[in-house]
Amino acid sequence: MKNIVIIGNGIAGVTAARHIRKLSDHKITIISAETDHFFSRTALMYIYMGHMKYEHTKPYEDYFWKKNRIDLKRAFVKQVLTDDKVLVTQEGEKIAYDSLILATGSKPNKFGWPGQDLEGVQGMYSKQDLDMLEANAPNKETCNRAVIVGGGLIGIEMAEMLRSRNIPVTFLVRENSFWNGVLPAGESEMINDHIKDHHIDLRLGTNLKEILPDENGRARAVVIAETGEELPCNVVGLTAGVTPNIDFLKDSGIELGRGIKVNRFLETNVKDVYAIGDCAEQHEGIGLRRPIEAVWYTGRMMGETLAQTICGNRLEYKPGHWFNSAKFLDIEYQTYGWVFSERSKSDTEQHFHWKHDDNTKCITVSTHTETGKFLGINTFGIRMRHEVFDRWLTEERTTDYVIKHLPEANFDPEFYKQFEIQILSAYTNQLQTA
Ligand SMILES: Cc1cc2nc3c(=O)[nH]c(=O)nc-3n(C[C@H](O)[C@H](O)[C@H](O)COP(=O)(O)OP(=O)(O)OC[C@H]3O[C@@H](n4cnc5c(N)ncnc54)[C@H](O)[C@@H]3O)c2cc1C
Numbered sequence: 001m002k003n004i005v006i007i008g009n010g011i012a013g014v015t016a017a018r019h020i021r022k023l024s025d026h027k028i029t030i031i032s033a034e035t036d037h038f039f040s041r042t043a044l045m046y047i048y049m050g051h052m053k054y055e056h057t058k059p060y061e062d063y064f065w066k067k068n069r070i071d072l073k074r075a076f077v078k079q080v081l082t083d084d085k086v087l088v089t090q091e092g093e094k095i096a097y098d099s100l101i102l103a104t105g106s107k108p109n110k111f112g113w114p115g116q117d118l119e120g121v122q123g124m125y126s127k128q129d130l131d132m133l134e135a136n137a138p139n140k141e142t143c144n145r146a147v148i149v150g151g152g153l154i155g156i157e158m159a160e161m162l163r164s165r166n167i168p169v170t171f172l173v174r175e176n177s178f179w180n181g182v183l184p185a186g187e188s189e190m191i192n193d194h195i196k197d198h199h200i201d202l203r204l205g206t207n208l209k210e211i212l213p214d215e216n217g218r219a220r221a222v223v224i225a226e227t228g229e230e231l232p233c234n235v236v237g238l239t240a241g242v243t244p245n246i247d248f249l250k251d252s253g254i255e256l257g258r259g260i261k262v263n264r265f266l267e268t269n270v271k272d273v274y275a276i277g278d279c280a281e282q283h284e285g286i287g288l289r290r291p292i293e294a295v296w297y298t299g300r301m302m303g304e305t306l307a308q309t310i311c312g313n314r315l316e317y318k319p320g321h322w323f324n325s326a327k328f329l330d331i332e333y334q335t336y337g338w339v340f341s342e343r344s345k346s347d348t349e350q351h352f353h354w355k356h357d358d359n360t361k362c363i364t365v366s367t368h369t370e371t372g373k374f375l376g377i378n379t380f381g382i383r384m385r386h387e388v389f390d391r392w393l394t395e396e397r398t399t400d401y402v403i404k405h406l407p408e409a410n411f412d413p414e415f416y417k418q419f420e421i422q423i424l425s426a427y428t429n430q431l432q433t434a
Pocket of ligand 1: 007008009010011012013031032033034035041042043044045075076077078103104105106124125126154157245248276277278279293294295296297299325326327
């Protein structure tokens with residue numbers, strides 16, 4: 001029986017623990033500085049918005065851990081002594097391990113803006129961030145305006161959270177269209193309109209210069225870099241991306257890049273030390289994937305894969321075809337395979353784009369220009385079936401095939417029948433024009 005210690009009780013660490021328990025009798029301890037129990041980070045916004053309570057975000061009852069002999073410890077690990085196979089906590093306690101799994105997640109980026117550590121300035125990542133937002137912005141009387149800095153998925157969620165309490169929001173986005181490093185132009189522009197429709201003051205092509213304090217050291221305004229404009233506010237949300245949470249590993253001898261460097265088996269350079277989830281960085285991205293994948297389901301997959309290795313069946317991490325989903329206010333977004341933005345698209349990638357007249361539904365299909373092969377699809381406001389696109393990508397279908405068989409992929413065929421006819425006719429028109 002081995003002594004397995006896991007740092008981090010997010011989706012990656014907890015999945016590893018659950019699967020190690022299914023496969024073995026090893027002693028398992030999960031350490032976390034954040035909360036006593038695992039909760040769904042993706043559901044944090046719904047607590048602030050009043051749709052659920054914190055208790056509802058816990059996928060397992062509190063008795064689950066004891067019943068499954070998974071020990072939970074609330075502590076911050078400040079040091080890993082790999083030669084001695086020992087961890088040291090903030091309180092100075094030493095914890096020995098045979099195998100160590102690092103699943104320490106991410107932290108919000110801060111780019112050295114003057115005033116970034118003032119009171120009222122915060123990220124939106126942890127349970128502590130949620131509690132802080134509740135204190136900083138309980139209502140529009142306490143918070144007259146919030147400014148959000150950084151136009152990604154967490155930024156738009158934070159804007160939605162604050163708008164749910166009628167708090168005026170200004171959203172500073174460095175790019176000249178929302179998330180256009182990832183989304184093709186037609187989609188990004190549709191989301192710009194959708195953000196503005198929600199009475200969010202969207203400022204594109206706009207950077208933060210500094211955050212100004214009041215006499216008590218609280219944020220009172222932000223200054224816009226391009227114009228020098230001073231925008232009064234009580235809360236500043238820093239949502240300009242996340243970085244792996246690895247500062248405490250600096251002197252551990254574990255190879256670090258932006259994250260914790262791992263091979264395809266999720267092994268670090270130090271024997272018996274592994275990394276999974278947001279904090280893990282592949283030496284080279286798998287296929288077209290990025291070396292660091294800060295998404296929920298890949299954390300789960302890495303946890304499942306590593307459990308096999310820990311229990312004697314050394315297994316390579318193979319995440320399969322890329323997919324993801326998110327929500328931009330009222331519009332659901334799904335992506336299967338690869339659809340790159342104009343900025344990152346290659347010469348052999350061609351897009352077919354269809355948008356509904358109501359400007360809340362669209363799809364973009366990516367095709368290989370020479371072979372006609374289907375490379376991927378983005379859908380907005382139309383829900384599709386993951387397993388169907390996954391199969392078509394494996395079968396290397398053409399885009400012609402995919403468009404003709406779209407009804408098979410639809411989640412709700414009756415409801416979406418009308419859109420398929422429109423999509424097919426737009427696609428046929430485009431082919432005839434070409
Ligand atoms: C608001 C929000 C919304 C999101 N929405 C989506 C979504 O819709 N879809 C999606 O795919 N992804 C989403 N994500 C990203 C997704 O939540 C993360 O990719 C995922 O939670 C990462 O899981 P993890 O297990 O790697 O790490 P985490 O969940 O970050 O867990 C790591 C834990 O380790 C603890 N820890 C770190 N260092 C130490 C230490 N030294 N000592 C002790 N404990 C430590 C941390 O406190 C934390 O509790 C969202 C993220 C946020 C913040």
